[in-house]
Amino acid sequence: MATRQTQLLARTLLTPAVALLFVWMIVPLALTIYFSTLHYNLLDPGSERFVGLENFHYFLTDPAFLASLRNTLVLVGSVLALTVLIGIPLALLLDQPVIGRNIVRLMVIAPFFVMPTVSALVWKNLLMHPVSGLFAWIATLFGATPIDWFNDAPLLAVILIVSWQWLPFATLILLTALQSLDEEQKEAAEMDGAKAISTFIYITLPHLARPITVVILIETIFLLTVFAEIFVTTGGGPGLQTTNIAFLIYAQALIQYDVGSASAGGLVAVVIANIVAFFLVRIVGRNLEA
Amino acid sequence: MARMVTTKRVAISTIGAWLAGFLIFFPILWMVLASFKTELEAFAVPPSFLFFHWTTENYATVQERSDYLHHALNSIIVAGGSTLIAMAIAIPAAWSMAFSPTRRTKDLLLWMLSTKMMPPVGVLVPIYLIYRDFGMLDTLTGLTFILCLGNLPIVVWMLFTYFKEIPKDILEAARMDGATIGRELIYVLTPMAVPGLASTLLLNLILAWNEAFWTLNLSTLNAAPLTVFIASYSSPEGLFWAKLSAASTLAIAPILVLGWFSQRQLVRGLTFGAVK
Amino acid sequence: MGQITLQGVQKSFGPVHIIKGADLDIADGSFVVFVGPSGCGKTTLLRLIAGLEDVTGGNILIDGKNVVDVPPAKRGLSMVFQSYALYPHMSVRGNIAFGLKMAGLPKLEINRKVEAAAATLNLTPYLDRKPRELSGGQRQRVAIGRAIVREPKAFLFDEPLSNLDAALRVQMRLEVTRLQKQLGTTAIYVTHDQVEAMTMADKIVVLNAGKIEQYGSPLELYERPANLFVAGFIGSPKMNFISGDVAHRYGGETIGVRPEHLSVERDGRGWQGTVSAAEHLGSDTFLYVDAGPVGQLTTRYVGELDLKAGDKVSLSPEPQRIHRFDASGSALRA
Numbered sequence: 001m002a003t004r005q006t007q008l009l010a011r012t013l014l015t016p017a018v019a020l021l022f023v024w025m026i027v028p029l030a031l032t033i034y035f036s037t038l039h040y041n042l043l044d045p046g047s048e049r050f051v052g053l054e055n056f057h058y059f060l061t062d063p064a065f066l067a068s069l070r071n072t073l074v075l076v077g078s079v080l081a082l083t084v085l086i087g088i089p090l091a092l093l094l095d096q097p098v099i100g101r102n103i104v105r106l107m108v109i110a111p112f113f114v115m116p117t118v119s120a121l122v123w124k125n126l127l128m129h130p131v132s133g134l135f136a137w138i139a140t141l142f143g144a145t146p147i148d149w150f151n152d153a154p155l156l157a158v159i160l161i162v163s164w165q166w167l168p169f170a171t172l173i174l175l176t177a178l179q180s181l182d183e184e185q186k187e188a189a190e191m192d193g194a195k196a197i198s199t200f201i202y203i204t205l206p207h208l209a210r211p212i213t214v215v216i217l218i219e220t221i222f223l224l225t226v227f228a229e230i231f232v233t234t235g236g237g238p239g240l241q242t243t244n245i246a247f248l249i250y251a252q253a254l255i256q257y258d259v260g261s262a263s264a265g266g267l268v269a270v271v272i273a274n275i276v277a278f279f280l281v282r283i284v285g286r287n288l289e290a
Numbered sequence: 291m292a293r294m295v296t297t298k299r300v301a302i303s304t305i306g307a308w309l310a311g312f313l314i315f316f317p318i319l320w321m322v323l324a325s326f327k328t329e330l331e332a333f334a335v336p337p338s339f340l341f342f343h344w345t346t347e348n349y350a351t352v353q354e355r356s357d358y359l360h361h362a363l364n365s366i367i368v369a370g371g372s373t374l375i376a377m378a379i380a381i382p383a384a385w386s387m388a389f390s391p392t393r394r395t396k397d398l399l400l401w402m403l404s405t406k407m408m409p410p411v412g413v414l415v416p417i418y419l420i421y422r423d424f425g426m427l428d429t430l431t432g433l434t435f436i437l438c439l440g441n442l443p444i445v446v447w448m449l450f451t452y453f454k455e456i457p458k459d460i461l462e463a464a465r466m467d468g469a470t471i472g473r474e475l476i477y478v479l480t481p482m483a484v485p486g487l488a489s490t491l492l493l494n495l496i497l498a499w500n501e502a503f504w505t506l507n508l509s510t511l512n513a514a515p516l517t518v519f520i521a522s523y524s525s526p527e528g529l530f531w532a533k534l535s536a537a538s539t540l541a542i543a544p545i546l547v548l549g550w551f552s553q554r555q556l557v558r559g560l561t562f563g564a565v566k
Numbered sequence: 567m568g569q570i571t572l573q574g575v576q577k578s579f580g581p582v583h584i585i586k587g588a589d590l591d592i593a594d595g596s597f598v599v600f601v602g603p604s605g606c607g608k609t610t611l612l613r614l615i616a617g618l619e620d621v622t623g624g625n626i627l628i629d630g631k632n633v634v635d636v637p638p639a640k641r642g643l644s645m646v647f648q649s650y651a652l653y654p655h656m657s658v659r660g661n662i663a664f665g666l667k668m669a670g671l672p673k674l675e676i677n678r679k680v681e682a683a684a685a686t687l688n689l690t691p692y693l694d695r696k697p698r699e700l701s702g703g704q705r706q707r708v709a710i711g712r713a714i715v716r717e718p719k720a721f722l723f724d725e726p727l728s729n730l731d732a733a734l735r736v737q738m739r740l741e742v743t744r745l746q747k748q749l750g751t752t753a754i755y756v757t758h759d760q761v762e763a764m765t766m767a768d769k770i771v772v773l774n775a776g777k778i779e780q781y782g783s784p785l786e787l788y789e790r791p792a793n794l795f796v797a798g799f800i801g802s803p804k805m806n807f808i809s810g811d812v813a814h815r816y817g818g819e820t821i822g823v824r825p826e827h828l829s830v831e832r833d834g835r836g837w838q839g840t841v842s843a844a845e846h847l848g849s850d851t852f853l854y855v856d857a858g859p860v861g862q863l864t865t866r867y868v869g870e871l872d873l874k875a876g877d878k879v880s881l882s883p884e885p886q887r888i889h890r891f892d893a894s895g896s897a898l899r900a
Contacts, residue, residue, distance in 0.1 A: 010390035013382035017446055018398070020379065021405050024439045029408075031416035090310055096303035106550055107311035110318055113549030116502040117521040118538040122321045125531055132333035134320060167314065169560070176557045214561055225409040228502035232521050246411040253415050254507065263415045270412035277407035281400050288396050462618050463651040467665035467712070468639045477664070481655040 029270070035263035042257035055264035065265070067240045068248040075159055075244055076223045080216055082163040087170035087215070088208070094171070095178045112168040116228035123161045124150065124233045154234050154242045161229050166222075170215045177211035178204070210283075217280040224273055245269050318542075325349070325535035333531055348536035358519070358537060365515035365541075367430055368505070369498035372437035373445075373491060379438075380445040381487075387446075388453035389461075399450060406443040410503050421508055430513045436504045441494045448493070448559045452486025493555040496545055516541040567629045568719040568752030569594040570615065575624035577610055584610045586776040587624070592720075592754065592769075597746050600756045601763040602773035602799070608756045609724055611773070615754065616722050617641050628719060639668075644713035645722040648729065650705045652697040658684070658708050659693045665716040683715040686745070703734050714745070720752035727762065739766060760800055764788070772796050794895040797822050803852065805889070806863045812837075818890030818898055825852070825866035827887035830873070836882030839863065844874050855879060 036055050040048040059065050090108065098104060111119065127134050128149040136146030149157040181204065189199045225246045230236060236243035236251060243251065249269065253262035326344045352358050387395050417436070418427075426432035456479065464478045502517045509518055520538055549556075570592040577585040584607045592598050600608035613619045615626060617638030625632050633641050644665070653661050659680055666676045684690045687707040697705055706726060713721055723742075727735045743766050746753045757763055763770050764784045772779045772787065772795070780792040784800075791797035797805050805822045813821045829836075830853065839857030851871040855863045863881060873879065890898040 007390055007392075010386035013386040014398075016379045017383035017402070017442065020439060021402055021442060025405050025408070028413035028416040028420075031420075032413055035415055093303060093307050093310060096307070097300050098307040099300065099304045101307070104307045104311040105553070107315035109549065109553060110315055110546055112556075113496060113500070113545050114318065114542050115500045115517050115520065115538075115545075117506075117517050118321075118542055119317075121520060121534060122317050122538065125534070126320055126324055127317060129333070132337075134337055137336050164314070164317070169556075172553060173557055173561060176554075218561060221407050221409075225411050225503065227411065228506060228517070228521070231506060246409065249411050249414060250507070253418065259415050259419070266409075266412040266415060269409045273407060273409045273412070277404055280407065281404055284403065285396065285400050288399065457649065457651065459647045459649055459651040460653060462638075463645070463647060463653070463712075464664070465618070465638045466616060466643065466645045467716070468668035469664075470639060473668060478653060482653075 032263045032266050032270075035259050036267055038260045038263075040259040042259060051260065055260045056268075059261050059264040059268065062261075064240055064243070064248060065245075068243045068245050071155060071240070071242065072224065072244040072246075074155060075162070075226060076220055078159045079163045079166060079223055080219055082159070083166045083170040083219065084212060084215060086163075086167060087174050088212075090167070090171045091174035091178055092204075094175050108171055109168045111165050112172075114165070116165065117232050119165055120161055120229040120232040123157070123164070128157060150234055151238060154238060158226075158229055158233065158242050161233070162223065162226055165229075166219055170219070173211055173215050174208060177208055181207050214280075214283060217276060217283070220276050221273060221280065224269065224276075245272075318546075321535045322539050324532055325539045327532050329530070329532045331532070348532045349540070352533055352536045352540065358540075361514055361516050361519035362541070364430060364433075364513055365499055365517075368433045368437060368513070368515050369495055369501075371430075371434040372441065372498050373494045375434070376438045376442045376445045376494065377449075377487070377491060380442060380449050384446050384449035384453055388450050388456075399447065402443045402446055406440070410440070414507060417504075418507065426508075428509045428512045428514070433505060433509055433513055433515070436508065437498045437501055440501070440504065441497055444497070444559050445490055445494050448490040448555070449486065451558060452483060452490065455486070456482050489552065489555040490559070492548055493552045493559050496548055496552060499545055567594055569629050570720060570752065570754070571625075571627040571630075572611075572615075573625040573627070575611070575614060575626060576622045577607075577614055577619065578622045584776050585614070588778055590771065590778065590781065592752060594752055595750050596768040597743065597753045597755065597766060598769050598771060599763040599767035600754065600771045600773060601758065601760055602779075604758060605775075606773040607776040608758075608771075608773045612645075612722050612724055612754060612756050616643055616645050618645075642719045643722055644716055644718040644720075645724065646706075646709045646713050646726045648725045650697075650709040650726075650729075652705055652708055652712075654697055657694050657696055658689060658700070658711075661697070661708055662711045662715050665712060669716070679715050680711075683711045686714070687711050702730055703738070706730065706738065710742070710745070714749065714751075718751065720754060721746070723753065723755040725757055726755075727757070728759075735762075742766065760802065764800070770800075772799060774799075790897070790899070791889065792897055794820065794822075794891050797889055797891070797897070803864045803866060806861075808861055808863075810859070812860050816888055816890065819893045820891040820895075822889040822891065823883040823887060825864045826868075827884045828863065828865040828881045829884070830865055830867060830871065831880045831882070832878070834880030834882060836880040837863070838878070838880055841873055841875050841877045841879060844871075846870065853879070855881060857881060 037050055037052055038048050039051045039055070094101065094105060094108065125133070128136075128147075130136050130146050130148040130151075133146075135149075139146040147153060185203055185207075186199055189203050194202070224244075226244060227246050227250065230242050230244065230247050231250075234242040236247045240248075245265065246269065249262050249265040252258045252265060323339070325348055326346065327338070327342055328345055328347070331338060331342050387399060421427045421432055426435075460482070461474060461478060464474045469477065499515075500517065502521075505515050505517045506521060509515070520534070520541060570590075572588050572590040575585055575588040576583070588611060600611060602608050610619065614621050617633065617636065621634050624634075626634055628641060628643075653664065656664065662680045662683055663676050666679060671679075680693075681690070684693055687710060689704070689707055689711055692700060692704060692708075697708065700708065706729075709726065726742075727738050730738060739762060742755075755762075755766060767784055769781060769783055770787055771781050774795050780787060780796045782790075787796055787800045791800060794807070798807065801824055803825050805824050806828070807820055807822050809820045813819060837857045837860045839855040839860070841853050842856050842862075843854040845852040845854075848870065849868070851867045851869070851873070853865045853867070853871070853873060855865060857863050865881060892898055
């Protein structure tokens with residue numbers, strides 16, 4: 001098909017997409033870099049001045065930043081752990097001959113398709129409310145005091161909400177991978193005398209290694225920027241307890257109107273994401289060859 | 291060892307799976323139940339599960355409120371518009387990458403994907419300022435534009451994979467049968483690509499509908515879609531829970547249905563082909 | 567009219583030369599088979615004739631007109647693909663009719679032609695089915711139907727039978743040949759199976775690494791192979807090649823004798839050897855004989871020979887059936 005005519009046509013067809021994405025990437029990023037070198041506060045217009053790397057220094061030494069970094073790592077790490085560690089057995093379960101499997105799948109997948117703002121509010125008001133939430137009621141049934149989630153364990157609350165939303169993603173990916181596992185491999189293992197556990201450890205798990213890696217990488221990229229759930233439930237608090245990097249930057253930009261500092265923070269977030277993206281792109285690239 | 295699947299295994303699996311599914315689905319179920327309760331019932335303690343006074347008054351109220359309809363319409367326009375525009379840009383791009391690949395094609399594709407991996411918060415500041423200065427804050431156009439750019443990489447990627455799956459020799463057969471490029475496109479390529487186009491449209495519609503970063507930051511009232519509208523209920527008055535539940539149910543119900551049809555596309559679209 | 571001529575046709579993909587200069591004259595109405603090992607370029611040559619690839623050099627003439635700049639849609643040829651390449655979203659009727667639709671024929675005529683083609687191929691009961699509802703053999707007939715209905719200048723077949731099971735393949739072989747004779751249209755047929763080549767072709771083109779080794783009728787290739795390659799490629803089991811002193815004694819750098827031209831005796835004054843393996847098919851007996859300095863030889867005997875591994879035998883070649891080759895591999899003809 002690749003005659004000279006069609007090649008020219010092809011290049012023309014690509015241009016809008018490439019141009020748009022290029023502009024989308026470069027322009028805001030360039031501006032962010034520019035702003036990060038300024039002292040620029042929206043409440044104080046006209047006072048912009050070049051301060052070089054001072055914003056970065058300020059941002060990175062700000063105890064708020066360190067706290068948000070810690071929160072981000074805890075949030076991402078916990079959600080990854082929960083979604084993968086629950087996702088694997090869940091995927092294995094869904095791979096079994098279950099009656100009404102399709103309906104169960106629907107139930108398991110649903111949380112991913114619920115709007116983050118809706119999820120957050122449902123969990124906050126209907127389930128986790130210390131007085132009239134369902135969890136509070138269950139706690140009193142057992143004679144325990146209900147947990148005041150958003151005061152006493154806010155980060156944990158956010159972690160639970162986000163994990164609930166992303167569990168279907170991990171499960172679905174792992175289930176897809178499981179179903180691509182050659183039945184014959186398992187049969188060969190059986191002929192070789194392997195019991196169910198051994199088959200799982202030596203055949204299933206290695207086969208899942210790649211999808212698990214992919215799940216971790218992709219979730220990390222999206223989890224680094226968890227925003228809506230925090231915005232809707234805790235607003236970053238109490239204090240800074242549920243502020244992650246994304247929320248911190250947002251707060252600096254649109255609450256404190258400190259554009260310079262927020263830009264510096266934004267770049268830090270971009271750098272972190274790029275590191276993860278590098279590995280993900282490598283895996284995707286390898287698959288593209290195949 | 292018997293090759294049959296034992297009844298015991300089916301029983302244990304079924305019970306386990308349904309239990310897990312029920313637990314995971316429960317919050318949604320609970321919300322839907324709450325939407326049929328009166329406000330008083332909704333936050334009563336102890337909570338009632340099934341035996342309460344079922345009412346549809348919340349739904350009636352929600353649908354009467356013009357602002358709900360207004361925000362629902364916004365969601366439809368923004369999600370639909372951004373996805374359709376993204377498709378219009380992406381189809382030619384994906385077509386050319388799938389059928390006229392060059393040495394650079396793979397790198398180009400990976401670069402496009404990497405733009406999706408950029409954290410939106412990294413460019414929040416300039417985008418907000420640009421939008422503010424150009425009067426695009428709280429406009430449907432502004433939101434549609436940003437969501438379109440956000441989803442464009444995924445749309446291109448998914449279409450690329452679907453186009454690649456069309457067997458080359460069927461297109462060659464059309465050529466041998468006397469079809470010009472245009473007719474090849476119309477009579478052979480497009481019909482074969484339609485399922486892929488539909489799947490891509492569906493998944494990205496869902497992703498755009500649920501988008502909760504740019505919508506929260508770039509709109510307040512006029513152009514606010516449902517994501518923002520629901521978020522405005524986050525103040526701690528418990529008096530609106532039943533209505534909130536009704537509004538939320540309405541907001542997510544269509545997406546849940548569409549999502550059911552999009553499972554496989556989800557894997558394809560969001561793992562960027564890293565999982566087959 | 568479907569006369570096709572290739573003049574110095576070359577094809578390279580980047581630095582790799584696939585076709586290194588092909589010259590060929592295909593007479594109108596003949597059934598020509600391109601045969602050769604994997605990677606020899608036979609499919610590439612077919613696709614060059616079809617127009618699905620552009621030549622890097624040389625001319626392709628169809629009825630005297632050079633078509634190297636003519637797109638495939640306008641060359642007036644039909645192709646049957648190895649995978650059949652049926653349009654999955656169209657019915658059998660739609661598939662067969664598509665080419666006629668592209669040609670702008672009126673609907674009534676299209677229907678008439680489609681139904682005639684379907685009748686010839688026993689596809690009439692399946693006309694409204696979709697390809698995915700058909701068996702492999704049926705799909706293949708649809709692919710053929712699609713090709714014949716346009717009454718092209720020539721048919722191009724790209725290994726159309728390789729996806730069928732053995733029994734079906736034999737049956738389809740006969741059908742394709744019969745059809746071609748009936749229609750009288752030129753046919754170029756690509757296969758790696760030399761049995762298909764030998765049974766179906768009027769003339770065979772043997773290709774090796776992008777070069778045409780020989781172009782002739784099946785019997786010509788069998789009785790007078792032009793070089794070592796053709797001699798070893800045509801005929802199953804392969805021709806026995808012997809080199810060294812034994813070959814020199816018979817007048818060539820290498821000599822070749824086909825397994826069916828070696829007579830076997832328990833005692834005799836031919837080449838002495840020990841049977842290393844014997845295959846008894848009932849209809850034939852194949853012996854694999856270790857003949858010492860002469861080498862490993864294969865013999866084919868029509869009928870049953872009561873010999874087994876370990877037996878001593880004497881092998882004598884039929885004198886008129888010894889092929890002699892010089893140092894470059896070309897045949898020496900008296």
